[in-house]
Amino acid sequence: MLGLQDRTQAVIPISHVEVDAATEELVLSVLRSGRLAQGPVVEQFEACCREMTGARHAVAVNNGTTALELALEALGVGPGDEVVTTPFTFAATLNAIIHSGATATFADVTDDFTIDPAGVEAALTDRTRALMPVHLYGLPADMDALTPWARRRGLRIVEDAAQAHGAMIGSRPVGTEDVATFSFYATKNISTGEGGVITTDDDEVADQLRILRNQGMRARYEYVVPGRNARMLDVIAALAIGQFARRTVMQTTRCTHAEFLGEALAGIGGLVLPAEPPGRASAWHQYTVRVTSDARVDRDTLAAELMKAGVATGVYYPRAVYDYDCYRSHPRVRISDCPRAERFATEVLSLPVHPALSQSDLERIAAAVRRVLA
Numbered sequence: 001m002l003g004l005q006d007r008t009q010a011v012i013p014i015s016h017v018e019v020d021a022a023t024e025e026l027v028l029s030v031l032r033s034g035r036l037a038q039g040p041v042v043e044q045f046e047a048c049c050r051e052m053t054g055a056r057h058a059v060a061v062n063n064g065t066t067a068l069e070l071a072l073e074a075l076g077v078g079p080g081d082e083v084v085t086t087p088f089t090f091a092a093t094l095n096a097i098i099h100s101g102a103t104a105t106f107a108d109v110t111d112d113f114t115i116d117p118a119g120v121e122a123a124l125t126d127r128t129r130a131l132m133p134v135h136l137y138g139l140p141a142d143m144d145a146l147t148p149w150a151r152r153r154g155l156r157i158v159e160d161a162a163q164a165h166g167a168m169i170g171s172r173p174v175g176t177e178d179v180a181t182f183s184f185y186a187t188k189n190i191s192t193g194e195g196g197v198i199t200t201d202d203d204e205v206a207d208q209l210r211i212l213r214n215q216g217m218r219a220r221y222e223y224v225v226p227g228r229n230a231r232m233l234d235v236i237a238a239l240a241i242g243q244f245a246r247r248t249v250m251q252t253t254r255c256t257h258a259e260f261l262g263e264a265l266a267g268i269g270g271l272v273l274p275a276e277p278p279g280r281a282s283a284w285h286q287y288t289v290r291v292t293s294d295a296r297v298d299r300d301t302l303a304a305e306l307m308k309a310g311v312a313t314g315v316y317y318p319r320a321v322y323d324y325d326c327y328r329s330h331p332r333v334r335i336s337d338c339p340r341a342e343r344f345a346t347e348v349l350s351l352p353v354h355p356a357l358s359q360s361d362l363e364r365i366a367a368a369v370r371r372v373l374a
């Protein structure tokens, strides 16, 4: 937070990591303990993840992509299987499916940027084993529609909640539909630089995950499957403990910032603001607007003008995830028409919404957008 408010001429960043004094102390104490690898602090981290989600189990791993890969592996998803996912996501979602040996298929998104429950049926074949929705920008996908559908079809669910720490579906936090994964990468709502966790209520899946992350060992040198080394470090887990303690405050601040932007940016022609559908509360990982063809300038011009005004923005993501040669030509990527995702990729722009913004930062962001578009 240091100096963000004072440096009025500095660029307002799109994300900001704050390491407080208590965190420095905790990291130092882990360093001094000489026990750097997975141990008691990772257990503490997992307890925080259980508390955040209400899940029975949380299994910490080295990053969010590994979390997705192990989730699929623990569910037995592999060659010959298909996984339905969204075309509007980070490459990690798709890479995890491909590396499992399964084939990725897609259902388009709705205008809330998450997978369309009305579109998943068309992506289904008799090989479909799992549904992988993404809670993009922190907004939960419509799980009240998707979960009953998946159960009826006998599909497992892997929620990609990398961006959605503490997001809510009705009165329950995301992370317990079936198996869910979170990322603690440097830009996420809670960050350890690199880090991930899988949450689930399923005892067998959790048991499998703990074995898989540790070379397939149930006990020392008792190998039961060919596993991997996907463990988190104690010294890394220590970075998150203080953030979990401040989580509710940080989350409320993100919501307040989103509310401010919603009011300050209302009524600008061609600017579509993000909304939370009834019963779904966003973690506001990003505040993502759409700049449509009705706007005074296009998305990329707005982004360039905002940068000149000292406001950093982000484009997540500039293309549908399958729209790259390496995926278009991949034998295990089955592309279907996703016109909404492809259009949104040309229209989306994320504005800073993180908890380190000051009131004057927020006013500068809103004024700069108005100056260009209104």
Ligand SMILES: *Cc1c(COP(=O)(O)O)cnc(C)c1O
Pocket (backbone or CB within 6 Å): 063, 064, 065, 066, 089, 090, 092, 093, 134, 160, 162, 163, 183, 184, 185, 194, 195, 196
């Ligand atoms: C960040 C992210 C991931 C991957 O997480 P890493 O920790 O960077 O491996 C997966 N899916 C989505 C949607 C993400 O935003």
